[in-house]
Amino acid sequence: MREVRVSEITDKIEEMFIDACRNIPCNILASLKEAKEKEESPLGKEVIERIIQNDELARDKQLPICQDTGVAVVFLEVGYDVHFDGDIYEAVNEGVRRAYINGYLRKSVVKHPLDRVNTKDNTPAIVHVKLVKGDKVKIDVAPKGGGSENMSLVKILIPADGVEGIKKLVLDTVFKGGGKPCPPIIVGLGIGGNLEQSALLAKKALLREVDDVNEDPILAKLESELKEEINALGVGPMGFGGTQTCLAVKALAYPCHIASLPLAINIQCHAARHKSYIF
Amino acid sequence: MIKKLHLPLSEKEILDLRAGDQVELSGVVYTARDAAHKRFVELLEQGKELPMDIKGGAIYYVGPTPASPGRVIGSAGPTSSYRMDPYSEAMMKEGLKVMIGKGPRSKEYKDMLVKYKAVYLSAIGGAAASIGDSIKKCELICYEDLGAEAVRRLEVENFFAIVTYDTKGNDLFEDGIKQYKK
Numbered sequence: 001m002r003e004v005r006v007s008e009i010t011d012k013i014e015e016m017f018i019d020a021c022r023n024i025p026c027n028i029l030a031s032l033k034e035a036k037e038k039e040e041s042p043l044g045k046e047v048i049e050r051i052i053q054n055d056e057l058a059r060d061k062q063l064p065i066c067q068d069t070g071v072a073v074v075f076l077e078v079g080y081d082v083h084f085d086g087d088i089y090e091a092v093n094e095g096v097r098r099a100y101i102n103g104y105l106r107k108s109v110v111k112h113p114l115d116r117v118n119t120k121d122n123t124p125a126i127v128h129v130k131l132v133k134g135d136k137v138k139i140d141v142a143p144k145g146g147g148s149e150n151m152s153l154v155k156i157l158i159p160a161d162g163v164e165g166i167k168k169l170v171l172d173t174v175f176k177g178g179g180k181p182c183p184p185i186i187v188g189l190g191i192g193g194n195l196e197q198s199a200l201l202a203k204k205a206l207l208r209e210v211d212d213v214n215e216d217p218i219l220a221k222l223e224s225e226l227k228e229e230i231n232a233l234g235v236g237p238m239g240f241g242g243t244q245t246c247l248a249v250k251a252l253a254y255p256c257h258i259a260s261l262p263l264a265i266n267i268q269c270h271a272a273r274h275k276s277y278i279f
Numbered sequence: 280m281i282k283k284l285h286l287p288l289s290e291k292e293i294l295d296l297r298a299g300d301q302v303e304l305s306g307v308v309y310t311a312r313d314a315a316h317k318r319f320v321e322l323l324e325q326g327k328e329l330p331m332d333i334k335g336g337a338i339y340y341v342g343p344t345p346a347s348p349g350r351v352i353g354s355a356g357p358t359s360s361y362r363m364d365p366y367s368e369a370m371m372k373e374g375l376k377v378m379i380g381k382g383p384r385s386k387e388y389k390d391m392l393v394k395y396k397a398v399y400l401s402a403i404g405g406a407a408a409s410i411g412d413s414i415k416k417c418e419l420i421c422y423e424d425l426g427a428e429a430v431r432r433l434e435v436e437n438f439f440a441i442v443t444y445d446t447k448g449n450d451l452f453e454d455g456i457k458q459y460k461k
């Protein structure tokens with residue numbers, strides 16, 4: 001049994017959210033630079049250039065990349081042999097509270113979806129816990145903005161819809177979203193499972209590195225074909241027209257019922273903020 | 280080429296703007312998002328005045344991050360504009376001429392721009408740190424209880440934006456996407 005102090009988790013969560021909001025991952029920046037080279041529209045090129053300049057300025061001056069510093073999404077993988085000395089959920093929320101206050105991040109959470117009063121400290125976080133082998137704690141934090149989340153959806157397709165059905169729904173969703181989710185986007189897909197599992201898979205797919213290759217050959221093929229087809233839609237950077245609508249498609253799959261083909265589409269904007277740490 | 284313009288814009292300057300033009304704006308813009316717009320429209324419905332003079336003016340749809348010490352404002356990129364569509368006609372009736380946000384809006388909204396001789400510009404979504412740098416002064420006007428959504432008066436310098444819908448009914452999204460659709 002390994003004892004983990006929840007106060008250390010709080011400190012780490014605070015540091016990770018501030019870091020995530022200010023410092024875009026290097027491979028996202030590299031991917032934006034590659035997209036700028038490939039972009040055929042001059043205005044599209046200009047837009048990506050300004051996004052790159054912004055991300056570099058944010059890093060140099062330690063400012064939030066985007067004003068929408070999102071809802072705090074936290075994934076925890078906790079080893080069976082870990083013992084926490086206190087309430088882990090409260091520890092995470094305290095870290096989020098401190099990050100959003102001390103880091104001058106925007107508080108974008110309302111307490112009730114219908115009466116909509118701001119909680120003023122961006123809590124509660126959305127926390128997903130998974131138990132795994134070992135005695136480590138892996139933390140992934142991802143501040144998720146509203147603009148791209150609003151363009152996401154879950155639909156239960158039927159088996160006959162197959163790959164073509166999946167592609168059609170993804171292409172329709174991206175085209176309809178146009179400039180709203182701040183393209184160039186990353187498209188996270190959760191295929192299979194059930195209603196809630198597919199949504200979780202889609203979100204997890206967005207935690208993958210933007211430049212990795214899917215180990216599942218069926219998904220790898222789907223990802224690369226979809227990326228090309230999305231970029232042929234013409235939406236372009238910020239929806240002004242162009243060939244670089246999407247930096248990557250990332251898919252994860254899970255077994256499912258013989259009667260259904262669940263599909264979740266989670267759209268991630270170019271401000272793809274994510275940090276990872278292992279305790 | 281980037282056109283440099285001073286706010287408020289003259290009628291001629293507004294009529295001359297074309298979808299696709301890149302501009303750098305200097306002068307005064309007011310901030311407002313959904314919650315503030317809802318209050319504005321309620322005031323107007325009660326026959327009351329808006330908390331600021333918007334005639335000929337500009338509104339930027341933004342909810343900035345809090346200013347860190349030594350800064351005027353935090354990061355301040357645009358929010359999605361379509362959420363303001365239901366309120367925009369009432370604002371244009373009051374003389375609002377320039378709206379700045381991001382993303383596509385309704386057909387009805389585009390028609391209103393032609394009718395009221397107003398323009399819709401886009402700032403680059405997510406380029407919030409750079410945009411924050413082009414804001415030189417920030418003063419709270421009202422609705423402090425709304426936090427990031429409070430109404431502020433900003434003085435901007437060389438604020439970069441792209442004309443998206445103009446007074447002739449041109450739509451940069453539609454034209455641009457058509458051009459690059461394969």
Ligand code: SF4
Nearest residue numbers: 066145147182269405
């Ligand atoms: S969609 Fe992303 S980049 Fe655009 S405003 Fe929201 S968080 Fe920022």
